[in-house]
Amino acid sequence: MKRDSRLSGVLHVLLHMAEQGEPMTSEQLAKAMQTHPVVIRRILGGLRDAGFVHSEKGHGGGWTIAKDLADITMRDVYDAIGRPSLMAMGNRTEAPGCLVEQAVNAALDTGFREAEALLLARFGEVTLAALAADFHARMAARSLSPTAQEHIHG
Amino acid sequence: MKRDSRLSGVLHVLLHMAEQGEPMTSEQLAKAMQTHPVVIRRILGGLRDAGFVHSEKGHGGGWTIAKDLADITMRDVYDAIGRPSLMAMGNRTEAPGCLVEQAVNAALDTGFREAEALLLARFGEVTLAALAADFHARMAARSLSPTAQEHIHG
């Protein structure tokens, strides 16, 4: 399957915005993420509607964080991008008439629901502030290391 | 993403084989699952290599279960088909140089690993015998119901 990387991508973008402090354009963010500006606008669209980011048109415009990083969890972000399916596997047929398949689906669904619930709970425990703190810790570790590199993207 | 239904499919096939008692050809199984015989051979190939089913060529040939249903778990079946990825979401980039992305990936991976572990543990708890029992319970329930239908596949 082709794995969905929108959540990973949007978290990445949000942290870069937070680091910057001032408005960043879709083009700047796209360059940082090695993707297309329209892709950025698309994935940030849901975040804007949810009130997590703000966008401004025209000169000096761009994207800014609209909330404190400590008040945004990965779960919030996941919800804002439309709750894409988390499980790579599904049932062959939904609502099958075959009783064998119903039994199989029931067993699989039970496991999938539990795993999803666990994952969402974990997402709810991690704020963007925590991610930013982790990033800063990595920065500090890298600058201390003898093989420290100057660039942030590579 | 296109969700993988091989596990669902192979479990379905195995239970039908178990119900039948005698060898079933790929064509019969394909008809029951509304798919192509080659697809059946493909998904059963791993199960044969793992020793869970046996295949016989020529007249009277076909597929049979090679172990007691109580000795095969959904986890076994999952392993036998090659442990396809369970999570629909992944990281934008593996081994990124960007420290922001490293922080994001680390947080996401932690959640994914926990969810996968839970799911696999649940799979390990469910035997094919349990699935067959569930199927028989559904059969009984249907035959008692006023809107009982004769067909098994629909």
Next chain:
DNA sequence: GTTTCATGTAACTTTAAATAGTGCGTGAAA
């Protein structure tokens, strides 16, 4: 006010992975 910059959005195209299908080879039973 008009030019420039930047987002908003609706298409369309490309790409990756699952699934479906074809053809031919092999081996066993009738």
Next chain:
DNA sequence: TTTCACGCACTATTTAAAGTTACATGAAAC
């Protein structure tokens, strides 16, 4: 020796994500 059924390599189709193009809207600069 014919028929049946699996084994396997290869190709085709399908689906959803990701990338791209095109154009409209609105705000700041001049």
